[in-house]
Amino acid sequence: MKDLFKKFLIMNIGQFLYALGITMTINADQGMSPWTVFHQGVGLQLGLTIGQATILVGFVIIIINFIFKEKIGWSTVANMALVGIYIDLLMFNNLVPIFKNIYLSYTMMFMGMFLVGYSTAIYVGVGWGSGPRDGLVSVIKKRTPLSVKTIRSGIESLALVFGYFMGGKVGIGTAVMAISVGFFVNLAFRLANFDITEINHTYLDDTVKTMLRKTA
Template identity: 30%
Template sequence: MVKNSMKIFSVKSVPITAWSSKKPLNFSPEPLTIFMLCIGLVLFGLGESLIITAAIGMSPWTVLADGLSVVTELSIGALTFLISLAVLLLWIPLRQKAGIGTILNVVIIAAVIEWSLPYLPHPEEFFLQIFQAIIGTLIVGLSSGLYLTSNLGPGPRDGLMTGFQRVSGLPIALVRVFLEISVITVGWLLGGSIGVATVIFAFGVGPSVSMGLYFFQFFQKNTKD
Protein backbone atom coordinates (compact mmCIF):
# COMPACT_ATOMS: atom_id res chain seq x y z
CA MET A 1 0.00 0.00 0.00
CA VAL A 2 2.83 2.37 0.89
CA LYS A 3 4.57 1.47 -2.37
CA ASN A 4 1.43 2.29 -4.37
CA SER A 5 1.08 5.61 -2.56
CA MET A 6 4.64 6.50 -3.50
CA LYS A 7 3.83 5.76 -7.14
CA ILE A 8 0.82 8.07 -7.04
CA PHE A 9 2.87 10.99 -5.76
CA SER A 10 5.96 10.38 -7.89
CA VAL A 11 4.42 11.06 -11.31
CA LYS A 12 6.83 13.06 -13.47
CA SER A 13 4.97 13.57 -16.73
CA VAL A 14 1.56 14.14 -18.29
CA PRO A 15 0.39 10.87 -19.88
CA ILE A 16 -0.52 10.65 -23.55
CA THR A 17 -4.11 9.42 -23.86
CA ALA A 18 -6.47 8.58 -26.70
CA TRP A 19 -7.69 12.19 -26.74
CA SER A 20 -4.32 13.95 -26.36
CA SER A 21 -3.48 16.42 -29.11
CA LYS A 22 -0.27 15.71 -31.02
CA LYS A 23 0.89 19.28 -30.35
CA PRO A 24 -0.26 22.13 -28.05
CA LEU A 25 -0.58 24.71 -30.84
CA ASN A 26 -3.43 22.93 -32.58
CA PHE A 27 -6.28 25.08 -33.89
CA SER A 28 -8.34 22.13 -35.15
CA PRO A 29 -8.30 19.58 -32.32
CA GLU A 30 -10.46 16.47 -32.32
CA PRO A 31 -13.91 16.89 -30.69
CA LEU A 32 -12.98 14.47 -27.88
CA THR A 33 -9.81 16.46 -27.17
CA ILE A 34 -11.61 19.78 -26.81
CA PHE A 35 -14.39 18.08 -24.80
CA MET A 36 -11.93 16.69 -22.25
CA LEU A 37 -10.18 20.04 -22.05
CA CYS A 38 -13.43 21.90 -21.37
CA ILE A 39 -14.72 19.34 -18.85
CA GLY A 40 -11.46 19.60 -16.94
CA LEU A 41 -11.55 23.40 -16.92
CA VAL A 42 -15.20 23.53 -15.83
CA LEU A 43 -14.43 21.22 -12.90
CA PHE A 44 -11.35 23.31 -12.13
CA GLY A 45 -13.53 26.41 -11.88
CA LEU A 46 -16.01 24.64 -9.61
CA GLY A 47 -13.17 23.57 -7.33
CA GLU A 48 -11.91 27.14 -7.14
CA SER A 49 -15.44 28.32 -6.32
CA LEU A 50 -15.75 25.81 -3.48
CA ILE A 51 -12.53 27.15 -1.98
CA ILE A 52 -13.77 30.74 -2.30
CA THR A 53 -17.16 30.02 -0.71
CA ALA A 54 -15.49 28.12 2.13
CA ALA A 55 -14.34 31.60 3.18
CA ILE A 56 -11.30 30.56 5.23
CA GLY A 57 -8.49 31.88 3.09
CA MET A 58 -7.35 32.78 -0.39
CA SER A 59 -5.41 30.65 -2.85
CA PRO A 60 -1.60 31.14 -2.76
CA TRP A 61 -1.47 33.19 -5.97
CA THR A 62 -4.23 35.48 -4.68
CA VAL A 63 -2.18 35.95 -1.50
CA LEU A 64 0.67 37.11 -3.72
CA ALA A 65 -1.64 39.54 -5.52
CA ASP A 66 -2.95 40.73 -2.15
CA GLY A 67 0.59 41.34 -0.90
CA LEU A 68 1.56 43.21 -4.06
CA SER A 69 -1.57 45.35 -3.74
CA VAL A 70 -0.30 46.54 -0.36
CA VAL A 71 2.97 47.65 -1.95
CA THR A 72 1.72 48.98 -5.29
CA GLU A 73 -1.84 50.09 -4.38
CA LEU A 74 -3.12 48.38 -7.53
CA SER A 75 -6.26 46.23 -7.34
CA ILE A 76 -6.01 42.49 -6.71
CA GLY A 77 -7.78 41.86 -10.02
CA ALA A 78 -5.28 43.93 -12.00
CA LEU A 79 -2.35 42.34 -10.20
CA THR A 80 -3.70 38.84 -10.81
CA PHE A 81 -3.68 39.64 -14.53
CA LEU A 82 -0.16 41.08 -14.37
CA ILE A 83 1.10 38.08 -12.40
CA SER A 84 -0.31 35.76 -15.07
CA LEU A 85 1.58 37.72 -17.74
CA ALA A 86 4.78 37.53 -15.68
CA VAL A 87 4.36 33.78 -15.27
CA LEU A 88 3.91 33.40 -19.02
CA LEU A 89 7.20 35.24 -19.53
CA LEU A 90 8.85 32.67 -17.27
CA TRP A 91 7.73 30.05 -19.76
CA ILE A 92 10.28 31.33 -22.29
CA PRO A 93 13.46 30.03 -20.57
CA LEU A 94 11.55 26.87 -19.60
CA ARG A 95 10.61 26.33 -23.27
CA GLN A 96 7.01 25.78 -22.32
CA LYS A 97 4.52 25.81 -25.19
CA ALA A 98 1.16 27.58 -25.15
CA GLY A 99 -1.98 26.57 -27.02
CA ILE A 100 -5.70 27.22 -27.18
CA GLY A 101 -5.96 25.52 -23.79
CA THR A 102 -3.87 28.34 -22.31
CA ILE A 103 -6.47 30.88 -23.44
CA LEU A 104 -9.50 28.75 -22.59
CA ASN A 105 -7.99 28.15 -19.13
CA VAL A 106 -8.42 31.81 -18.26
CA VAL A 107 -11.80 32.27 -19.96
CA ILE A 108 -13.63 29.11 -18.84
CA ILE A 109 -12.38 29.05 -15.25
CA ALA A 110 -13.26 32.72 -14.71
CA ALA A 111 -16.72 32.22 -16.25
CA VAL A 112 -17.47 29.14 -14.14
CA ILE A 113 -16.40 30.90 -10.95
CA GLU A 114 -18.58 33.91 -11.80
CA TRP A 115 -21.59 31.72 -12.57
CA SER A 116 -21.30 29.16 -9.77
CA LEU A 117 -20.52 31.28 -6.70
CA PRO A 118 -24.16 32.18 -5.90
CA TYR A 119 -25.28 28.54 -6.08
CA LEU A 120 -22.62 26.85 -3.96
CA PRO A 121 -22.87 26.30 -0.19
CA HIS A 122 -21.45 28.95 2.12
CA PRO A 123 -20.88 26.96 5.34
CA GLU A 124 -20.63 28.79 8.64
CA GLU A 125 -19.29 25.99 10.81
CA PHE A 126 -15.49 25.87 10.78
CA PHE A 127 -15.35 22.09 10.33
CA LEU A 128 -17.56 22.29 7.23
CA GLN A 129 -15.50 25.17 5.88
CA ILE A 130 -12.32 23.09 6.18
CA PHE A 131 -14.05 20.10 4.58
CA GLN A 132 -15.26 22.22 1.66
CA ALA A 133 -11.79 23.72 1.15
CA ILE A 134 -10.28 20.22 1.05
CA ILE A 135 -12.89 19.02 -1.48
CA GLY A 136 -12.31 22.12 -3.59
CA THR A 137 -8.56 21.55 -3.58
CA LEU A 138 -8.99 17.91 -4.59
CA ILE A 139 -11.27 18.89 -7.46
CA VAL A 140 -8.83 21.54 -8.69
CA GLY A 141 -5.95 19.06 -8.63
CA LEU A 142 -7.78 16.14 -10.21
CA SER A 143 -9.34 18.33 -12.91
CA SER A 144 -5.90 19.75 -13.67
CA GLY A 145 -4.76 16.22 -14.36
CA LEU A 146 -7.71 15.80 -16.73
CA TYR A 147 -7.35 18.97 -18.78
CA LEU A 148 -3.55 18.66 -19.01
CA THR A 149 -3.93 15.31 -20.79
CA SER A 150 -5.60 17.11 -23.71
CA ASN A 151 -2.15 18.55 -24.53
CA LEU A 152 -3.64 21.79 -25.86
CA GLY A 153 -1.54 24.00 -23.62
CA PRO A 154 -1.63 24.46 -19.83
CA GLY A 155 -2.75 27.50 -17.88
CA PRO A 156 -0.05 29.94 -16.74
CA ARG A 157 0.60 28.34 -13.35
CA ASP A 158 0.25 24.74 -14.48
CA GLY A 159 2.67 25.52 -17.30
CA LEU A 160 5.15 26.83 -14.76
CA MET A 161 4.72 23.58 -12.83
CA THR A 162 5.28 21.29 -15.83
CA GLY A 163 8.13 23.49 -17.07
CA PHE A 164 10.02 23.36 -13.78
CA GLN A 165 9.34 19.63 -13.55
CA ARG A 166 10.91 19.05 -16.95
CA VAL A 167 13.99 21.10 -16.00
CA SER A 168 14.41 19.65 -12.50
CA GLY A 169 13.30 16.06 -13.08
CA LEU A 170 11.45 16.12 -9.74
CA PRO A 171 7.94 14.68 -9.24
CA ILE A 172 5.12 17.01 -10.25
CA ALA A 173 3.61 16.90 -6.74
CA LEU A 174 6.85 18.13 -5.16
CA VAL A 175 7.39 20.85 -7.77
CA ARG A 176 3.86 22.18 -7.31
CA VAL A 177 4.09 22.24 -3.51
CA PHE A 178 7.41 24.10 -3.75
CA LEU A 179 5.91 26.68 -6.12
CA GLU A 180 2.81 27.26 -3.97
CA ILE A 181 4.80 27.63 -0.74
CA SER A 182 7.23 30.02 -2.45
CA VAL A 183 4.33 32.15 -3.68
CA ILE A 184 2.71 32.19 -0.23
CA THR A 185 5.98 33.20 1.41
CA VAL A 186 6.54 36.13 -0.95
CA GLY A 187 2.90 37.23 -0.68
CA TRP A 188 2.96 37.04 3.12
CA LEU A 189 6.23 38.99 3.35
CA LEU A 190 4.64 41.71 1.21
CA GLY A 191 1.64 41.90 3.54
CA GLY A 192 -0.79 39.42 1.99
CA SER A 193 -3.37 37.60 4.12
CA ILE A 194 -3.08 33.85 4.71
CA GLY A 195 -5.88 31.55 5.84
CA VAL A 196 -6.45 27.87 6.54
CA ALA A 197 -7.58 27.26 2.95
CA THR A 198 -4.33 28.81 1.73
CA VAL A 199 -2.31 26.19 3.56
CA ILE A 200 -4.65 23.36 2.51
CA PHE A 201 -4.29 24.37 -1.14
CA ALA A 202 -0.52 24.84 -0.98
CA PHE A 203 0.13 21.36 0.39
CA GLY A 204 -2.81 19.59 -1.25
CA VAL A 205 -3.01 20.71 -4.86
CA GLY A 206 0.31 19.18 -5.96
CA PRO A 207 -0.50 15.68 -4.68
CA SER A 208 -4.03 16.04 -6.12
CA VAL A 209 -2.67 16.87 -9.59
CA SER A 210 -0.34 13.89 -9.30
CA MET A 211 -3.28 11.65 -8.36
CA GLY A 212 -5.18 12.77 -11.44
CA LEU A 213 -2.22 12.15 -13.74
CA TYR A 214 -1.60 8.77 -12.12
CA PHE A 215 -5.18 7.74 -12.86
CA PHE A 216 -4.82 8.65 -16.53
CA GLN A 217 -1.60 6.69 -16.72
CA PHE A 218 -3.72 3.60 -16.04
CA PHE A 219 -6.26 4.78 -18.57
CA GLN A 220 -3.45 5.18 -21.07
CA LYS A 221 -2.42 1.55 -20.55
CA ASN A 222 -6.01 0.45 -21.01
CA THR A 223 -6.23 2.29 -24.34
CA LYS A 224 -3.25 0.33 -25.60
CA ASP A 225 -4.66 -3.06 -24.68
Protein backbone atom coordinates in the same frame (compact mmCIF):
# COMPACT_ATOMS: atom_id res chain seq x y z
CA MET B 1 -14.26 18.89 -36.96
CA LYS B 2 -16.42 16.79 -34.64
CA ASP B 3 -13.33 15.53 -32.83
CA LEU B 4 -11.97 19.07 -32.58
CA PHE B 5 -15.26 20.40 -31.18
CA LYS B 6 -15.42 17.52 -28.69
CA LYS B 7 -11.92 18.29 -27.43
CA PHE B 8 -12.72 22.00 -27.21
CA LEU B 9 -15.86 21.25 -25.19
CA ILE B 10 -14.04 18.86 -22.83
CA MET B 11 -11.25 21.40 -22.32
CA ASN B 12 -13.78 24.10 -21.41
CA ILE B 13 -15.60 21.80 -18.99
CA GLY B 14 -12.25 21.04 -17.36
CA GLN B 15 -11.42 24.75 -17.02
CA PHE B 16 -14.82 25.49 -15.49
CA LEU B 17 -14.51 22.66 -12.97
CA TYR B 18 -10.98 23.85 -12.14
CA ALA B 19 -12.37 27.32 -11.40
CA LEU B 20 -15.19 25.76 -9.36
CA GLY B 21 -12.63 23.86 -7.27
CA ILE B 22 -10.61 27.03 -6.66
CA THR B 23 -13.77 28.96 -5.72
CA MET B 24 -14.76 26.23 -3.27
CA THR B 25 -11.39 26.55 -1.51
CA ILE B 26 -11.81 30.34 -1.40
CA ASN B 27 -15.36 30.23 -0.05
CA ALA B 28 -14.38 27.67 2.56
CA ASP B 29 -13.00 30.82 4.22
CA GLN B 30 -10.27 29.04 6.17
CA GLY B 31 -7.37 30.61 4.30
CA MET B 32 -6.55 30.25 0.63
CA SER B 33 -4.04 28.20 -1.32
CA PRO B 34 -0.61 29.82 -1.90
CA TRP B 35 -1.30 30.82 -5.50
CA THR B 36 -4.75 32.19 -4.62
CA VAL B 37 -3.20 34.22 -1.78
CA PHE B 38 -0.83 35.68 -4.37
CA HIS B 39 -3.66 36.39 -6.83
CA GLN B 40 -5.71 38.11 -4.13
CA GLY B 41 -2.67 40.17 -3.09
CA VAL B 42 -2.03 41.25 -6.68
CA GLY B 43 -5.71 42.10 -7.05
CA LEU B 44 -5.72 44.22 -3.91
CA GLN B 45 -2.65 46.15 -5.07
CA LEU B 46 -3.96 46.76 -8.60
CA GLY B 47 -7.68 47.08 -7.91
CA LEU B 48 -8.54 43.80 -9.64
CA THR B 49 -10.81 40.92 -8.75
CA ILE B 50 -9.22 37.56 -7.90
CA GLY B 51 -10.28 36.29 -11.32
CA GLN B 52 -8.73 39.25 -13.13
CA ALA B 53 -5.53 38.91 -11.12
CA THR B 54 -5.45 35.19 -11.94
CA ILE B 55 -5.61 36.05 -15.65
CA LEU B 56 -2.90 38.72 -15.34
CA VAL B 57 -0.50 36.46 -13.42
CA GLY B 58 -1.13 33.61 -15.86
CA PHE B 59 -0.40 35.90 -18.80
CA VAL B 60 2.89 37.06 -17.30
CA ILE B 61 3.92 33.45 -16.63
CA ILE B 62 3.09 32.46 -20.21
CA ILE B 63 5.34 35.27 -21.45
CA ILE B 64 8.15 34.00 -19.20
CA ASN B 65 7.61 30.44 -20.43
CA PHE B 66 7.65 31.63 -24.05
CA ILE B 67 10.91 33.55 -23.53
CA PHE B 68 12.50 30.37 -22.20
CA LYS B 69 11.10 28.37 -25.14
CA GLU B 70 8.63 26.32 -23.12
CA LYS B 71 5.88 24.77 -25.24
CA ILE B 72 2.54 26.62 -25.15
CA GLY B 73 -0.71 24.80 -25.91
CA TRP B 74 -4.33 25.81 -26.38
CA SER B 75 -5.11 24.49 -22.90
CA THR B 76 -2.30 26.68 -21.53
CA VAL B 77 -3.91 29.79 -22.99
CA ALA B 78 -7.40 28.65 -22.00
CA ASN B 79 -6.29 28.00 -18.42
CA MET B 80 -4.82 31.50 -18.27
CA ALA B 81 -7.97 33.19 -19.59
CA LEU B 82 -11.00 31.07 -18.72
CA VAL B 83 -10.28 30.06 -15.12
CA GLY B 84 -10.18 33.69 -13.97
CA ILE B 85 -13.39 34.48 -15.85
CA TYR B 86 -15.17 31.49 -14.36
CA ILE B 87 -13.94 32.30 -10.83
CA ASP B 88 -15.42 35.79 -11.03
CA LEU B 89 -18.63 34.42 -12.56
CA LEU B 90 -19.05 31.96 -9.70
CA MET B 91 -18.15 34.43 -6.96
CA PHE B 92 -20.11 37.46 -8.16
CA ASN B 93 -23.25 35.38 -8.65
CA ASN B 94 -22.84 33.62 -5.27
CA LEU B 95 -23.04 30.21 -6.95
CA VAL B 96 -20.81 28.58 -4.33
CA PRO B 97 -22.06 28.73 -0.71
CA ILE B 98 -20.12 30.01 2.30
CA PHE B 99 -20.72 27.86 5.38
CA LYS B 100 -20.47 29.13 8.95
CA ASN B 101 -20.03 25.59 10.20
CA ILE B 102 -16.29 24.82 10.29
CA TYR B 103 -16.80 21.14 9.45
CA LEU B 104 -18.79 21.98 6.34
CA SER B 105 -16.20 24.59 5.39
CA TYR B 106 -13.33 22.12 5.58
CA THR B 107 -15.39 19.50 3.74
CA MET B 108 -15.92 21.96 0.90
CA MET B 109 -12.23 22.88 0.92
CA PHE B 110 -11.20 19.21 0.58
CA MET B 111 -13.78 18.71 -2.18
CA GLY B 112 -12.40 21.78 -3.93
CA MET B 113 -8.85 20.38 -3.88
CA PHE B 114 -10.10 17.06 -5.24
CA LEU B 115 -12.00 18.87 -7.97
CA VAL B 116 -8.90 20.85 -8.95
CA GLY B 117 -7.07 17.55 -9.45
CA TYR B 118 -9.94 15.88 -11.31
CA SER B 119 -10.49 18.87 -13.59
CA THR B 120 -6.76 18.95 -14.37
CA ALA B 121 -7.02 15.35 -15.57
CA ILE B 122 -9.94 16.40 -17.78
CA TYR B 123 -8.39 19.40 -19.52
CA VAL B 124 -4.80 18.13 -19.70
CA GLY B 125 -6.12 14.80 -20.97
CA VAL B 126 -7.28 16.56 -24.14
CA GLY B 127 -3.62 16.78 -25.13
CA TRP B 128 -3.36 20.53 -25.72
CA GLY B 129 -0.83 21.35 -23.04
CA SER B 130 -1.06 22.10 -19.32
CA GLY B 131 -1.45 25.26 -17.23
CA PRO B 132 1.05 28.17 -17.27
CA ARG B 133 2.28 27.44 -13.73
CA ASP B 134 3.13 23.85 -14.65
CA GLY B 135 5.11 25.26 -17.57
CA LEU B 136 7.04 27.48 -15.18
CA VAL B 137 7.98 24.43 -13.11
CA SER B 138 9.21 22.78 -16.31
CA VAL B 139 11.29 25.85 -17.24
CA ILE B 140 13.10 25.77 -13.90
CA LYS B 141 13.46 21.97 -13.91
CA LYS B 142 15.28 22.04 -17.26
CA ARG B 143 17.78 24.58 -15.95
CA THR B 144 18.46 23.37 -12.42
CA PRO B 145 19.26 20.06 -10.68
CA LEU B 146 16.25 20.51 -8.37
CA SER B 147 13.38 18.01 -8.22
CA VAL B 148 9.90 18.92 -9.44
CA LYS B 149 8.58 18.67 -5.87
CA THR B 150 11.25 21.07 -4.59
CA ILE B 151 10.64 23.53 -7.42
CA ARG B 152 6.88 23.47 -6.98
CA SER B 153 7.17 23.89 -3.21
CA GLY B 154 9.63 26.76 -3.66
CA ILE B 155 7.43 28.60 -6.17
CA GLU B 156 4.32 28.20 -4.04
CA SER B 157 6.20 29.33 -0.92
CA LEU B 158 7.32 32.50 -2.71
CA ALA B 159 3.78 33.07 -4.02
CA LEU B 160 2.45 32.68 -0.47
CA VAL B 161 4.98 35.08 1.08
CA PHE B 162 4.58 37.79 -1.57
CA GLY B 163 0.80 37.36 -1.56
CA TYR B 164 0.65 37.69 2.21
CA PHE B 165 2.64 40.93 2.22
CA MET B 166 0.37 42.30 -0.51
CA GLY B 167 -2.69 41.63 1.67
CA GLY B 168 -3.71 38.11 0.64
CA LYS B 169 -5.66 36.12 3.22
CA VAL B 170 -3.70 33.39 5.00
CA GLY B 171 -5.25 31.01 7.52
CA ILE B 172 -5.00 27.52 8.95
CA GLY B 173 -6.61 26.25 5.77
CA THR B 174 -3.63 27.60 3.81
CA ALA B 175 -1.30 25.26 5.68
CA VAL B 176 -3.78 22.39 5.39
CA MET B 177 -4.00 22.85 1.61
CA ALA B 178 -0.24 23.20 1.20
CA ILE B 179 0.23 19.88 2.99
CA SER B 180 -2.70 17.89 1.59
CA VAL B 181 -3.26 19.17 -1.96
CA GLY B 182 -0.83 16.60 -3.39
CA PHE B 183 -2.83 13.78 -1.81
CA PHE B 184 -6.15 14.98 -3.23
CA VAL B 185 -4.73 15.65 -6.69
CA ASN B 186 -3.10 12.19 -6.81
CA LEU B 187 -6.35 10.62 -5.57
CA ALA B 188 -8.28 12.38 -8.33
CA PHE B 189 -5.73 11.24 -10.94
CA ARG B 190 -6.05 7.62 -9.77
CA LEU B 191 -9.86 7.69 -9.82
CA ALA B 192 -9.78 9.25 -13.29
CA ASN B 193 -7.22 6.61 -14.37
CA PHE B 194 -5.06 9.49 -15.56
CA ASP B 195 -1.31 9.23 -16.17
CA ILE B 196 0.08 12.59 -17.22
CA THR B 197 3.22 10.96 -18.65
CA GLU B 198 1.18 9.09 -21.25
CA ILE B 199 -0.33 12.22 -22.84
CA ASN B 200 1.05 13.27 -26.23
CA HIS B 201 0.45 17.00 -26.48
CA THR B 202 -0.22 19.15 -29.53
CA TYR B 203 1.12 22.67 -29.02
CA LEU B 204 0.47 25.98 -30.74
CA ASP B 205 3.57 25.73 -32.91
CA ASP B 206 2.45 22.26 -34.03
CA THR B 207 -0.92 23.71 -35.06
CA VAL B 208 0.76 26.53 -37.01
CA LYS B 209 3.08 24.08 -38.81
CA THR B 210 0.12 21.88 -39.73
CA MET B 211 -1.80 24.88 -41.12
CA LEU B 212 1.23 26.01 -43.14
CA ARG B 213 1.67 22.54 -44.64
CA LYS B 214 -1.99 22.45 -45.68
CA THR B 215 -1.78 25.86 -47.35
CA ALA B 216 1.55 25.14 -49.06
